[in-house]
């Protein structure tokens with residue numbers, strides 16, 4: 001059974017046909033959505049990208065032709081298949097004019113249905129391939145690149161799994177280098193909206209006075225230099241995900257507009273009064289303590305609550321040290337193949353040092369250290385290939401504080417261990433005289 005099921009939306013006011021089509025298409029392993037009216041179909045289309053639309057023509061209220069016209073405008077890439085009981089010449093003409101690729105007359109056999117659906121999907125795939133989906137496919141693999149097996153990391157994965165197929169706004173919090181952006185990409189590319197665009201915007205990198213125009217777009221003449229209408233990131237991310245990185249640095253004006261966009265699902269370009277509907281998911285990330293920023297009046301409380309429909313706290317690496325060997329393995333693979341054309345190993349002492357270090361720069365810092373070691377190493381990676389600051393790292397439990405005197409003792413022991421008991425060398429590293437060292441040892 002293929003894992004990547006395609007989404008098919010069936011629209012028919014006749015429940016029996018709807019059920020029959022659903023049953024058949026499920027047999028063929030497609031993922032089926034049903035709508036008994038055009039209204040309902042529009043509602044579903046708004047939230048779920050479809051690989052194929054199958055619709056009846058004759059329906060009360062709004063008919064299938066109208067739906068096809070709308071769908072051709074909004075979703076030109078989505079293939080459409082018409083199922084009709086009245087194959088009149090006029091009807092067929094209208095259907096062709098409205099852009100439907102094929103049609104099937106009732107009654108039809110199972111085989112006829114299968115062929116028509118496969119053909120339509122194939123057309124759709126060709127169309128997609130010639131347009132944009134190539135870069136997104138490549139990035140898609142990043143989800144599989146997320147490694148970790150600690151309990152805290154698995155909790156993150158399970159939230160990703162729960163939110164990936166809906167459009168709830170997500171706020172990702174975590175220290176620098178913990179993998180917030182990777183989490184955001186995973187939510188997007190692993191979920192139902194993964195075929196839409198993923199647009200990442202680093203709010204901290206845009207000067208305050210340009211943030212609004214960059215995000216929401218502007219109209220010609222809105223300000224000096226605005227010589228034409230321009231769409232912003234919101235429009236660019238339509239149908240997909242807008243990733244607002246470092247949201248804590250968004251200026252207050254923009255925060256107000258963001259709140260509106262989240263509440264009303266509408267935006268206005270700078271210089272315009274026209275409301276434009278936007279249809280996307282917002283994922284925001286921050287390494288700041290937003291509650292603290294709220295207290296300082298730097299961040300709007302109401303926006304905070306809008307953003308945290310779902311909250312993901314990415315734990316710092318020192319709180320999931322059991323992931324370190326897996327991560328090291330992954331980076332050895334990645335950089336071994338990249339720089340050395342083979343897989344390098346790491347010896348157990350070197351790995352122990354990596355496991356012990358508290359990694360204030362989190363996964364990014366670990367990745368850099370492994371990358372550097374791969375470049376330096378002659379054979380397998382040993383302590384000598386690690387940067388100096390790691391070699392002198394002292395092992396003491398997280399957030400357990402000890403008197404300075406004891407700390408000094410521990411540290412001196414550690415340095416002596418490193419120098420194999422050579423006191424002159426140890427004194428040199430500690431930048432104290434040999435006499436002082438001797439005194440301390442006594």
Ligand SMILES: Nc1ncnc2c1ncn2[C@@H]1O[C@H](COP(=O)(O)OP(=O)(O)OP(=O)(O)O)[C@@H](O)[C@H]1O
Pocket residue numbers: 145146147148174175176177178179180181182183287327330363364367
């Ligand atoms: N679970 C993971 N498995 C493998 N690699 C990871 C994982 N998490 C993060 N990384 C890698 O670590 C690096 C930092 O991740 P990312 O850029 O997502 O962090 P960040 O939290 O956005 O950092 P910053 O706050 O500095 O922007 C990236 O190279 C990413 O590929």
Ligand SMILES: [Mg+2]
Pocket residue numbers: 180181245
């Ligand atoms: Mg980041």
